[in-house]
Amino acid sequence: xxxxxxxxxxxxxxxxxxxxxxxxxxxxxxxxxxxxxxxxxxxxxxxxxxxxxxxxxxxxxxxxxxxxxxxxxxxxxxxxxxxxxxxxxxxxxxxxxxxxxxxxxxxxxxxxxxxxxxxxxxxxxxxxxxxxxxxxxxxxxxxxxxxxxxxxxxxxxxxxxxxxxxxxxxxxxxxxxxxxxxxxxxxxxxxxxxxxxxxxxxxxxxxxxxxxxxxxxxxxxxxxxxxxxxxxxxxxxxxxxxxxxxxxxxxxxxxxxxxxxxxxxxxxxxxxxxxxxxxxxxxxxxxxxxxxxxxxxxxxxxxxxxxxxxxxxxxxxxxxxxxxxxxxxxxxxxxxxxxxxxxxxxxxxxxxxxxxxxxxxxxxxxxxxxxxxxxxxxxxxxxxxxxxxxxxxxxxxxxxxxxxxxxxxxxxxxxxxxxxxxxxxxx
Amino acid sequence: xxxxxxxxxxxxxxxxxxxxxxxxxxxxxxxxxxxxxxxxxxxxxxxxxxxxxxxxxxxxxxxxxxxxxxxxxxxxxxxxxxxxxxxxxxxxxxxxxxxxxxxxxxxxxxxxxxxxxxxxxxxxxxxxxxxxxxxxxxxxxxxxxxxxxxxxxxxxxxxxxxxxxxxxxxxxxxxxxxxxxxxxxxxxxxxxxxxxxxxxxxxxxxxxxxxxxxxxxxxxxxxxxxxxxxxxxxxxxxxxxxxxxxxxxxxxxxxxxxxxxxxxxxxxxxxxxxxxxxxxxxxxxxxxxxxxxxxxxxxxxxxxxxxxxxxxxxxxxxxxxxxxxxxxxxxxxxxxxxxxxxxxxxxxxxxxxxxxxxxxxxxxxxxxxxxxxxxxxxxxxxxxxxxxxxxxxxxxxxxxxxxxxxxxxxxxxxxxxxxxxxxxxxxxxxxxxxxxxxxxxxxxxxxxxxxxxxxxxxxxxxxxxxxxxxxxxxxxx
Numbered sequence: 018x019x020x021x022x023x024x025x026x027x028x029x030x031x032x033x034x035x036x037x038x039x040x041x042x043x044x045x046x047x048x049x050x051x052x053x054x055x056x057x058x059x060x061x062x063x064x065x066x067x068x069x070x071x072x073x074x075x076x077x078x079x080x081x082x083x084x085x086x087x088x089x090x091x092x093x094x095x096x097x098x099x100x101x102x103x104x105x106x107x108x109x110x111x112x113x114x115x116x117x118x119x120x121x122x123x124x125x126x127x128x129x130x131x132x133x134x135x136x137x138x139x140x141x142x143x144x145x146x147x148x149x150x151x152x153x154x155x156x157x158x159x160x161x162x163x164x165x166x167x168x169x170x171x172x173x174x175x176x177x178x179x180x181x182x183x184x185x186x187x188x189x190x191x192x193x194x195x196x197x198x199x200x201x202x203x204x205x206x207x208x209x210x211x212x213x214x215x216x217x218x219x220x221x222x223x224x225x226x227x228x229x230x231x232x233x234x235x236x237x238x239x240x241x242x243x244x245x246x247x248x249x250x251x252x253x254x255x256x257x258x259x260x261x262x263x264x265x266x267x268x269x270x271x272x273x274x275x276x277x278x279x280x281x282x283x284x285x286x287x288x289x290x291x292x293x294x295x296x297x298x299x300x301x302x303x304x305x306x307x308x309x310x311x312x313x314x315x316x317x318x319x320x321x322x323x324x325x326x327x328x329x330x331x332x333x334x335x336x337x338x339x340x341x342x343x344x345x346x347x348x349x350x351x352x353x354x355x356x357x358x359x360x361x362x363x364x365x366x367x368x369x370x371x372x373x374x375x376x377x378x379x380x381x382x383x384x385x386x387x388x389x390x391x392x393x394x395x396x397x398x399x400x401x402x403x404x405x406x407x408x409x410x411x412x413x414x415x416x417x418x419x420x421x422x423x424x425x426x427x428x429x430x431x432x433x434x435x436x437x438x439x440x441x442x443x444x
Numbered sequence: 445x446x447x448x449x450x451x452x453x454x455x456x457x458x459x460x461x462x463x464x465x466x467x468x469x470x471x472x473x474x475x476x477x478x479x480x481x482x483x484x485x486x487x488x489x490x491x492x493x494x495x496x497x498x499x500x501x502x503x504x505x506x507x508x509x510x511x512x513x514x515x516x517x518x519x520x521x522x523x524x525x526x527x528x529x530x531x532x533x534x535x536x537x538x539x540x541x542x543x544x545x546x547x548x549x550x551x552x553x554x555x556x557x558x559x560x561x562x563x564x565x566x567x568x569x570x571x572x573x574x575x576x577x578x579x580x581x582x583x584x585x586x587x588x589x590x591x592x593x594x595x596x597x598x599x600x601x602x603x604x605x606x607x608x609x610x611x612x613x614x615x616x617x618x619x620x621x622x623x624x625x626x627x628x629x630x631x632x633x634x635x636x637x638x639x640x641x642x643x644x645x646x647x648x649x650x651x652x653x654x655x656x657x658x659x660x661x662x663x664x665x666x667x668x669x670x671x672x673x674x675x676x677x678x679x680x681x682x683x684x685x686x687x688x689x690x691x692x693x694x695x696x697x698x699x700x701x702x703x704x705x706x707x708x709x710x711x712x713x714x715x716x717x718x719x720x721x722x723x724x725x726x727x728x729x730x731x732x733x734x735x736x737x738x739x740x741x742x743x744x745x746x747x748x749x750x751x752x753x754x755x756x757x758x759x760x761x762x763x764x765x766x767x768x769x770x771x772x773x774x775x776x777x778x779x780x781x782x783x784x785x786x787x788x789x790x791x792x793x794x795x796x797x798x799x800x801x802x803x804x805x806x807x808x809x810x811x812x813x814x815x816x817x818x819x820x821x822x823x824x825x826x827x828x829x830x831x832x833x834x835x836x837x838x839x840x841x842x843x844x845x846x847x848x849x850x851x852x853x854x855x856x857x858x859x860x861x862x863x864x865x866x867x868x869x870x871x872x873x874x875x876x877x878x879x880x881x882x883x884x885x886x887x888x889x890x891x892x893x894x895x896x897x898x899x900x901x902x903x904x905x906x907x908x909x910x911x912x913x914x915x916x917x918x919x920x921x
Contacts, residue, residue, distance in 0.1 A: 044543060047801065049719055052555040053547060055780075058539040059520040059799050061505065065498075083497035086504040087523050088452070097497075107586045108486075108493035132546045139550045155719045185900055187721065198721060198842040202901050236688055266491050267604045268640055268647065329492065369847040369872075370838035376640065376647050383838065383847035383872045400845070402870045402921045404685075408645070440688035440872070440921025 018087055022066065023168065025098040031105065032071040032078065033115045033170040037305055039063045043161040044131045050153065051143060062087045068098070069115065069170075070105035077109035113332035116307040118172040125302045126178035129162040129207070137208035138184055145214060151221035154187040154198060165301075173307040180206045181298045186217060190224025197227050199367060199385075204424040206296045223366055226397040227386045232442035233363075233401035234389070240362040241403055241437040246423045247371040247382070248432045252347045254407055255288050257375035259315045261326025265333050268376045271321045278319070278412040283435075285319030286416070287349045290342035291427075299343035299425040308340035315342075318349065343425055350416030350429040357417055357431050363439060364388040365403065378407035384442075400442025410434045446570035447659075449629040450480040450616035452504065459526025460506070460620055466533040468622055473511040473560050475621045477756055478524075479798050480504045483613040484577035484660065488589040490597060490605055495582060499611045500896055501906060505798035508536055509757075514556035516780065517543070520799045558783045564623040567760075569753040571630035575659035577612035585610060585663060592637065592667050599674045602641040602681060610635040612660045619758035626758050632749040632906070633662040634894045637669055641677045648867075650677035650851075651833075655893030655908065657747040676833070676852070683852060683867035688921040692828030692856075693871075694821050694913055697890035699850055701909030702834045704809045705897070706846050707875045708732070708739055708766055709909065710839040712775030713792075713804040713899075718784050722841035724775060732772045733879030738812040739767040741776050743791055746808040748908035749893035756802055757793035764790050770879075778804040796903050803899050811911030814885025821884045821915045822856055829853035829920065830861070831869065834892070844875040853920070873919045881916035888912050 019038055026034045045057040064087060069080045081104035085097055138158045147153060159182060166176040185202045199220050203213060243251065255277070258269040271277055277286075290313045293300050303309050306328045314322050324336055331339030364387060365371075371382035381404050389396045416429035460476050467474040483499035505522035519536040589608040596606035612633040619626040636653040652669035656662045695703060708724070716722035724732075743751050743761035754760050757779040765773055777785065778793030781804055794805035822830070833851025840846070852867035893908035 043799075045801070046543075046547075049555050052553050053515070054555045054557075055516045055518065055801065056540070056543045056547065057518040057520070057801060058543060060535070060539065061520060061522045061799060063522075079493065079495075081495045081497075084502065088504065101497075104495045104582055107583050108488070108495050110493055132542065135543075136546055136550055139547075139552060143550075154721060183902075185902070187719070196720075196842070200900060262492075266489070266640075267642070270642075270645060369840060369845060370836065372836065372849065376649055377868075378647070379868050381847075381849055381868070381870045383845060383870065385840070385843075385845065400872070401919070402847070402872045404688075404868075404870050404921050438685070438688060438921065440870070440919060442872075442919070 018064070019168070021091055021094055022064065022085060025095050026068070029098050029102045031068050031102050033069040035067045035167065035169045035306060037065045038166045040164045041161050042131065043159065044135050046135060046139065046158040049155050066101065068101040068105050070102060071112070072109065075112060078112050079105040079108040079110060081105040110329065111333060113329050115169065115171050116173065116328050119309050123174055124176045128178055129180035131160040131162050134160045134180060134182060134207050137210060141208060141210040141213055145217055150192065151188065151190045151224050154189045156184060156186045159183040167303065167307050169307050175303050175307065177302050179300065182207060184213070188217065188220045188224055190221065190228050192228045195228060197224060199224050204298045206298050206300065209296050223386055227367070227399055230386060230397035230399035233384055233387065233398040233439065234441050234443050235363065235439040236441040237439065238436040239439055240360070241434045242357060242362050242364040243432040244364055244430065245366050247365070247368055248428055249423050249426045250371050250373040251432060252288070252345065252426060252428045254373045254375050255286055255316060256342065256345050259288065259321065259324050261324045261330035261334050261336060261339060263375065264324050265330045273321050273324065275321060276319050277316060277321055281319055281412050283413040284349050284351050284416045286316055286347055287314065287318055288316040289314050289346045290325055291344040291346050294344040294346070294422065294425060294427055297344050297425045301343055304341040310340050310343060345425065346427040347429060348420070350418045352415055352417055354417055354431060357415060357433050358390065361391045364390060373407060380405050380407060401440045404438050404440070445573060447573045447576065447614055447629045447631045449570055449627055452480045453478055453616055453618045453627070456524060456526040457618065457620070459524065459529050463529035463532050464620060464622060466530060467508070467510060467536065470537060471510040471512050473562065475509045475619065475758065476506060477798060478506045478618045479616065481613055481615045482578050483611065484580055484582065485611040486582065486585055486589060487607065487609045488586060488593055489607040490593060493586070495586065499613045500904065501613050501615065501797070503797040507798045510540070511559060514558070515554045516557060518801065557780060560779055560783065562621050562623045565626065567626040567753065569628040571657065573631040573659040574661040576631060577614050577660060580612065580660040585660060588663065592670060596637065596639050596670055596674055600641055600677060602643045603639065604642050605640040607638040608666065610660070610663045610666070619754060624758055626754050628753040630657065630752065631659045632657050633660055634749060635663050635666045636894055637666060637673045639673045639677045641681055643681050646681060648677055648680035650680055653894035655749050657749065657751050679865045680852060680867050683865045686853060686866040686869055686920055690917060690919050692825045692915070693918045694825070694830045694915050696830065696832045697888065697910050697912060698834045698892050699831045699848070700811050700911035700914045701892050702837050702848050703878065704739055704811050704911055705806065705907065705909040706837040706839045706848060707879060709741065709806045709809040711841040711844065711875065712766055714775040714777035714785060715781040715804040716841055717775065718781050723844055724772060724841065727772045728774065730772060731770050732876050733767055733770040734882045735770045736814060736885055737767055737770045737879050737882045738765070739810065740764065740812065741766050741806060741809045743807040745810050746891045746908060748808055748891045749906045750807045750908055755791045755793045756795045757789070759789045759791045759793060762791040776804055776806070778802050794905050796905055800903060803903060805899065805905050806897060806907045808891065809907065809909040810891065811885070811914060813887050813889045813912040816884040816886055818886050818888070818913050821886065821913060823859035824884065824915070825856045826858060828856050829866065830856060835868065845872070846875050846878065847872050870921045871918050872921065878916055878918055882914060884915035886913035
């Protein structure tokens with residue numbers, strides 16, 4: 018199949034092409050309580066083709082994309098390639114060159130045993146310390162063995178094999194007739210049994226606290242401490258604003274060599290793109306365009322160092338050896354947990370959907386569970402929301418020295434924003 | 445013209461029927477959903493241009509559902525050879541048996557579910573469209589979108605980018621069992637303008653969109669949205685932060701749709717009833733909103749991006765009255781959940797694509813309209829906001845919490861707009877309070893079908909929602 022596609026691409030006379038061939042062998046298990054609702058298997062192949070065309074004077078390049086079904090006939094393939102070659106001439110972009118090959122390994126990884134990985138997840142879930150008050154409502158397990166081959170007109174021919182897993186868990190907590198739920202989804206390479214158990218036990222504790230939580234009383238400004246996965250949204254804001262596409266489109270005002278805010282009164286972030294993070298589901302040797310993924314410091318001590326991104330926008334910005342980053346590590350925290358947990362503050366641990374807009378900098382989130390700390394007193398609270406702008410927080414935010422990993426992001430375990438607007442839930 | 449049914453699906457039908465017959469010797473129930481949906485996506489901005497044959501719902505593949513002894517299983521694949529149905533049947537049996545061996549070793553118990561009915565039924569639907577994405581004039585479309593982007597840039601000194609996108613998908617699906625043979629073909633399209641402005645470091649994004657159960661002819665309507673998007677962007681640059689608190693609000697039809705979707709859309713997806721994950725289960729027949737509040741859900745409720753003839757389990761499209769004058773009447777249900785709950789399926793069993801499991805999902809979720817004019821609604825407000833522009837939402841069916849992110853609010857004092865605009869807005873609260881506060885509804889009703897809907901944080905499908913202008917009270921921050 019691939020040979021036929023490449024034959025027609027080579028004979029089409031186009032400026033360039035890329036073929037991404039992804040084969041997935043997946044197993045899925047759906048549980049209600051601990052009873053199997055449904056089991057599913059899949060064996061699929063997706064072949065995505067991107068065709069580039071240069072204008073006659075070399076002044077522009079266009080590209081067109083399509084998926085070619087593995088059941089496509091040779092006639093279908095010829096027609097699709099010809100259609101892509103035509104469509105690519107209709108969209109004119111500034112010229113750029115395609116990713117060249119790099120000497121070295123052309124193949125990485127090996128096939129994963131998804132039966133073993135699935136069994137690990139099932140066993141882990143059966144060993145959780147559930148109680149009458151806190152237990153597991155339902156869960157869905159997804160495990161995959163993925164093989165990805167990339168072939169391009171510039172001579173790239175890479176293959177990598179990797180496992181990819183995800184488990185979605187609904188945790189219930191109840192007191193008499195009153196029952197609540199908390200949602201969790203965990204992405205990883207294989208099953209991280211100890212990490213999964215640790216976080217689900219913590220989630221059950223949160224559930225217990227949410228049952229007794231009072232309506233959030235605050236209306237106004239208060240320091241907010243982020244102590245869970247929601248903080249990934251905060252740090253994703255920084256890596257997104259270092260993305261070549263956002264910078265080239267002027268939607269990010271970060272400049273190389275300049276601080277990312279006017280004045281720092283708090284900690285300064287250091288953001289790194291990493292080739293590997295332990296058991297991340299995003300450990301890849303190359304990106305979808307064939308660029309080799311490396312360890313790169315993007316922001317150092319609050320100063321923009323290196324933009325990264327896809328080939329076209331990276332070329333426009335004159336970036337050498339750029340790529341689309343997968344794993345991100347954030348450091349720069351100078352505080353211990355004790356130093357961050359002082360005075361009156363709101364520790365937000367559960368949101369409906371915490372969001373940070375990378376263009377406007379707006380942050381939002383409805384509070385499902387927070388702890389209002391005031392000296393020695395801690396009160397679980399629920400309802401209401403937090404809102405604000407990253408522009409007001411970047412310079413004054415504080416971070417813990419210790420870190421926590423959430424799949425492809427390793428970030429400070431605690432992040433403190435000062436003077437955040439909170440809309441309370443009391444009548 | 446009729447949107448023609450897929451030649452590919454027609455070509456594999458007899459092979460699939462043979463495969464079903466082979467599998468029926470081993471399983472109590474066998475069904476097949478085969479899909480072949482092609483599309484066109486064009487995205488034009490000042491700094492990049494692209495054209496693609498892929499949209500959110502383009503796909504070609506097959507999913508087989510089987511059941512033995514009350515245990516359901518599925519196998520998804522996309523390399524079916526219609527001349528070798530035995531080979532496919534062996535592949536399916538082998539893969540599912542390997543899973544059962546692992547499950548037996550792990551000591552897993554099964555959730556027993558009754559057998560799906562398989563009554564004889566045939567259906568062949570080709571819906572009307574003016575154009576098809578596969579034969580659209582891409583050159584003309586690229587020029588049209590480019591002209592819109594250029595014009596937008598000329599209309600604001602603060603403009604930094606204008607992205608214009610247009611997507612059209614030709615859906616073809618075939619559902620087969622031993623006794624059923626359902627085929628459908630329809631085209632839906634959606635387009636949007638994203639206008640990005642910046643003034644002295646303050647970046648704002650305004651957007652407008654169009655959607656419909658039609659072909660690329662829909663994009664003729666995009667230019668008509670241009671003035672609104674440019675005006676909104678200017679207003680966002682001058683917008684202030686809202687003082688947090690509870691206010692009287694008028695939801696625009698787009699925000700009304702978001703409330704419908706998050707409040708009693710997700711809240712009455714009945715696969716959540718099976719897992720005891722939705723409070724709605726205990727409130728059937730009880731009051732959940734004011735007497736003015738009536739809501740419908742179903743593929744037949746409106747003509748938009750998800751108005752199919754049958755769902756991904758072969759259940760015919762429906763129109764369910766979820767809330768009737770404030771009383772919760774029923775929810776929406778996929779076929780397996782309906783068996784477990786002892787109710788009839790409503791035609792809401794949807795998959796992200798052939799590779800994904802069926803869940804109960806929304807189609808068109810709509811508030812019914814009323815008789816109050818928008819002018820009367822505005823003049824009835826002593827202090828509040830007219831809310832416009834939907835960003836995102838999140839539900840909590842177990843606790844009836846709701847989060848809606850809204851683009852902007854226009855301040856109203858003593859029945860008049862003050863000219864002050866606040867943005868952005870997060871609306872939160874308790875669903876019965878929000879619906880219980882509904883006091884006025886306009887006769888005007890709109891449907892919005894741009895964007896997608898997830899279940900939890902995955903399983904993205906197309907949905908549409910909407911309604912009239914709606915007055916209630918809400919907590920804004």
